[in-house]
Amino acid sequence: MINFFAVFIGGGLGSLSRFGLAKFATAYFAPSLIYVTFFSNLLATLILGFFMYILPDKFLLNSTWKLFIVTGFCGGFSTFSTFSFETFNLLKSGHTALAFTNLFVSIFSCLFVLYIIYKNQ
Secondary structure, eight states: OHHHHHHHHHHHHHHHHHHHHHHHHHHHTOSSHHHHHHHHHHHHHHHHHIIIIIHHHHSOOOHHHHIIIIIIIIHHHOOHHHHHHHHHHHHHTTOHHHHHHHHHHHHHHHHHHHHHHHHTO
């Protein structure tokens, strides 16, 4: 039962963090949510990679903490559905080049972050 609560609380905190990031970024920096989605997915990937590849060598995290951070927080903070929706809307509105740029840059950036973390563990 504790694992369910860990995912629940982590997911809630991740979702609230993403919401706060979106409000902050759109108010002060980027008028487009595409940048917020990209940054939140990249940051969630960085956190996930850190907790999966770097931290286990230094600290012994039990499975509940991993569920809280990786499944809960990172799952709530990152957003594949919004990424898909925004990319589809770009396609729908005729911004094909921007849609495919968003697609490739987002996916390859996140994979690159994981690769760098993995290679430097």
